[in-house]
Every structure is written in structure tokens, then in C-alpha cells.
Amino acid sequence: MEYQHGGDIYTNHVKIDYSANINPLGVPKGVAEAICGAVADCDRYPDSQSASLRNKLSKFHGVSENTIVCGNGAADLIFQVVFTRKPKEALLIAPSFLEYEQALRAVSCHISYYDLKAEEGFLLNVENLISWIQESNIRFQMIFLCNPNNPTGFAITRERMEAFLEFCRTNRIFCVVDECFNEFLEEPKRYSILDSMSCLEWNHVFLLKAFTKIYAMAGIRLGYGICNDGKILEQIHSLRQPWSISSLAQAAGEAALSETEYVENTRKLMRKERDFMKGQLSSLGFHVFDSMANYIFFKDERPEALVQDKLLYHQMLSKQVLIRSCGNYRGLDGTYYRICIKQRAENEEFLTILKTILEKGE
Template identity: 40%
Template sequence: MKTAYSHGGDIYKFNKDILDFSANINPLGMPEKAKKTIVDNISAYFTYPDYANRELCSALEKFYQVNSRKIVCGNGAADLIYRIVISQKPENALITAPTFSEYEEALSTFSCNIKYHYLREAEDFKLQEDFLDSMDEALNIIFLCSPNNPTGSVIEIDLLSQILEKAKKIGATVVLDQCFLHFIEEEKPYNAIPLLESFDNLIILQAATKIFAMAGLRLGYCFVGNELVADEIRTTLQPWSVSTVASKAGIAALEEADFISKSKAYIKTQRRFLSEKLASLGYKVFPSEANYILIKGSKALGEALRKKGLLIRYCENYKSLNSNFYRLAVKSERENKKLVDALEDLGPKFSEL
């Protein structure tokens, strides 16, 4: 059964002045070309969207070099997670802990048995080769996340290949969530798209939500190694899974060539600034390749910052984490300095466990 809302970005229950560090959205905002396209195409929103997302899939094919027959679009990546589970009907699944909660939510909704592989704090929650030992022949599906949410750790491509090889032997599908891939400074060594040619049991999740700051538009897509599986996922979708405005904006964003590289550079600088400042204030800071940072501090930190008008992501609902863990989005330079100033005002007692 679906539990209560457990994600970041729930700013609506607060006043307008809350500064939200709980949702991991690109601080550079939506690409200008996408904004202009939304307005310029306003007359196109009168008719129903293209149920087959032909123009969008063509743009994604060009950008990612994946055959459009292997691309399925949806109402955000979270929507596609549920669609994948519906289409594949797995009985036994393996996921890591901690990781994005919607994998567990989707699997539980459809009465799938879930096995957990616990990532270790002493290893900065980075996936290791012992994950292979957690894979058994009963598995039908595996969910992985790289960069992982909420840790920001990445999966080495050699290890991912080993996982895919073993999964293929036991007949399991691997769903790899790479929604934060484009925030990695050097993403090529971690980009799993080239593996689609070798592994038809691989599904890669991506989204415009994070990198293109389109959380409110809802646009996700997945790249599927097996065209028949892609067709199965499509059959679960409502006829109009992507709105015309989301499709038009997504296509325009993909055409803004320098936007991703500018975002990478900005995030790298601001992530380093935040990480160093947080560490100097006594917080335990875990290494991250994404646009967010996992830290450890006092159980009272979240409420103390909220009283100062800053919202951070409580992480106690992540399996294997507790109320000492928080996830902080990397935002603009001005906003990040405001967070640091607030933490300095609070003093050292809030960095203590």
C-alpha cells in the first residue's frame, strides 16, 4: 500500500519565504529556450497530446543515440517506475538500502517480495562487489540508482557490467535510475547507455525533472534494451502520458547545447563550497557526484533550520538511515551562502550526534 508523501519539495505547507534545500533541482533553472517554447506554443495546448510522443522520441533518439523504438516516455520517472513494475509483474526483487523510496513503493503496491542489500556507511554507501552475492536465481527484477539518491554515490561501470551479466544468467531485469547522471562532472565513465547494445535485460531511467528544472511539468523517459519489453511498458501507459507542454519544453531543452556543461561546472563549484563549509562546521559529509549532499548531524538540525526559513530533507524514512541523516540540495551561490550562514549561527551543537 502506498504510504504518506515522503519526498522533498513539499513547500506548499509553509509560507512563501521558505528556502527549499529538500528538492534536488538544477539551481540554474529551466533553459531559456524551453521557457520561450512553452509560451510560443500556447495555441498547441488546445488539442490532445501525441499519444506516441513521436516528436519527443525523435529528439531523445538524436540526443542520446538510442533507437526511438527503445524509448518510452512518461509522466516523470516515478510514473515509469510503476509502469515497469506493472508490465513485468515481478515476484521477487532486489534493491539497495538506502535508495530512492519509489522502487520499494511500486514493488510493494503490486505485492512483490523485496530483498534488500544494505550499503555500508563506512564505505560511504558506495555499491561494492558483494552485491553480486545478494543476487539469487529467484530474482525477477533489480533496481539500482547511479548517482544514488540520497547518497550521491555512483556505480562503477565494470561492476554494473558484472551485475548485468549475472542478472542475464538468472533471467532478471535490471532497472538503472540515472536521473542525476548529467550532474556528474565526467559522466561518460558512468553512463550506462552503451550497455544497452549488449544487455537486453537493461532499462535505464532518465528525466528532464532534475537537470532541466522541470519538476512541475513531469517528463521522464526510459531506454529499454529489449524492444518487446519497451512495447510491454507502453501498453501500461494512459493514452496521453506526456502533456504537449512538457514534450515541447523537453525538446527545446535538449537543443540548448551548452546548458548541461554549464550546469556541471556550476554544481561542481557549489558542491565543493558546501561540502567544505559543512565539514569545517563539524558535520559528517559523504562524498557526492550529484547536485545534493548527504550529511550527518543532530536530530534537531532540521527543525532548527526550518525556524530560520530553510527546508532540508529529513532522511529517517530511507531504509538503513536514521534521524541524524539529512540530504541538502546544491543550490545557487547566494542560497548556499545563506544556508552556511544559518548553520554558523546555530553553532557547533547541531553538528554533534
């Protein structure tokens, strides 16, 4: 089975991984210490309700802990909410995160797609989306929105999201909003619907967040969802296996919420290195899209890349550098790529290898 995501360092011989969008600052010291400290209690079952973690999350976000559910990463919760709702008709934005489609297909849901256009920079226009839904005459029961979107990295402001989610409420459409990359944005609150959920008392929204990316905890597997509909959360609890979040993950999550300086330093780093990498890739002749997150989405427009599938991917891999080919996203092909953003020394090493490939055509 072909690996569908970034981070496939297990079947490839890789020295530098630019395919997974993980915080380049690495696991925070406090989180690592909490994990080590929790090892002593590994002879006990973890708390199946993640009560202490949910309590800390409620204080961190200013929401009731009764609106929070934790999972074994965000992907776990994607499947749980889909299995709970069991929609017959769903809408996906394309391109976007592959796991949404996989979860929907698991419940035999019919999927329609709203295709973003390359000539528009793969940007989502909310007003056009609403018009398209109205004209489709399809009674959608579920919609997934990734904000900022993966792999394009573009984010929609809270006001625009509110307008769309109000439309969905009127039309009885349940919305899953994925904000797993929100913390990498320069102004995360400007793009998050968290406050809107409380103020507008939305019951038709499931907000998805994760520790995976921002705290570099991909191997720990910890995500959480926020939803005002208690019945949905009860159904999720009844469906999931009781010990899906390990005691190590729960301890790591609690510690991570105290890492405010770490997160601020991350945003400063992202702002600087994102602009640097965008400029460098553009100067090398790539078509770079307007990413706002911790990754960059671009197109290889070299003539030879148009006739050799995933040419740049294979060229970089020959140098033991792994990048994310986006050829398996709907609407994209092997000329589109996504790379993460790391620290300056790593980025310069990446660019040196890339320049060598472009100069020699290797």
C-alpha cells in the same frame, strides 16, 4: 499522509528550499519559450506516442526511437515497468529512492534489501553484491539500481555496472537502472550504461532518465526510458493511459535537448559549489559523505541530535529553510540529511543560517 520526498513547500512556510535536487540555474530560457509557444495548441490533444520528442531523443542519444518510451516523469515509468513485469521477488539497495519500493508493493512483490553500511561510507561494492545474491539463494526477478544513488550521491563506473548487469543477464534478472542524476556528474559518460546497452545488446535492462532535475523541469513532469526489448515497451504502451505526457511537456523536452551550453555550465557550477559546500559542512562538524551529484549527504553527529529526532530539520525549518531529512530511508535515521547545491550567494545565505543555529543552539 506524511510527505515522503523533498520539495514539500506546500505544507511548510519556506523561504529557502534545499530539500529538492533541482538545477539551481532554473528553467533554460529556450525551454520556457517553448512552453509558452505550445500554449496556443492546448486546445488539441497531445501526441500520445510523443513521436517528435522520441525522434529527437534517439538522435541525441544515438539509439533507435523504437527503444524509447516517454512518461509523466521518471516515477510514472517506474510504476509502468513494474506493472509490466510484475516480479514476485525483487532486490533493492538501501538506502535508495523510495518510489521503487512503493511500485513493487503495488504488485504485491516480495522485497529483499541489500543494506549499504555507514562504516563503508554507504558505498556499493559490486563484487560483494554479486556474492550476496549468490549466497541468498533467492531467484530475484527484478533489481533497481540508482546511479548516482539517491540520497548518497555516489556513482558506479560503467565498467563495474557492466560486470553486474552481465551477471544479471546470466541469472535472468531484469534490471532497472536509474540515471536521473547522471548529467550532474563531471564525466557522465564514464558512469552511464547507455552505450553498453547497444554494444552488448542487453534486453534485460530498462534505463531510466528524466528532464526533471538537470533542466529544472520538476513541475512539467517528463521522463523517459530506454529498453532494447520491444515486447516490454509494447506492454508499457498497452498499460499506460494515452495522453500522459502533455503537449507542453513534449515541447519543453524537445527544446531542452538543445541546451548543451546550459548543461556544461551546470556541471562547472556543481563542481565548484559541491566542493565548497562539502568543505564548509565538514568544518562545521558534520560527517559529510562522498557525493558526486548535485546534492550532499551528511550526518549530524552533535550529542543533542542523537536524542532529538530530526533536530537539524526542525531547527532549519524554524528559520524557514527546508532540508531533506533522510529518516524515512531504510537504514537511516533522523540524524542523516540531504541538501541540494545552489549558486554561491544562496549557499552562503544557507551557511550563515546554519552557523547561527549551531552557535546559538536554536
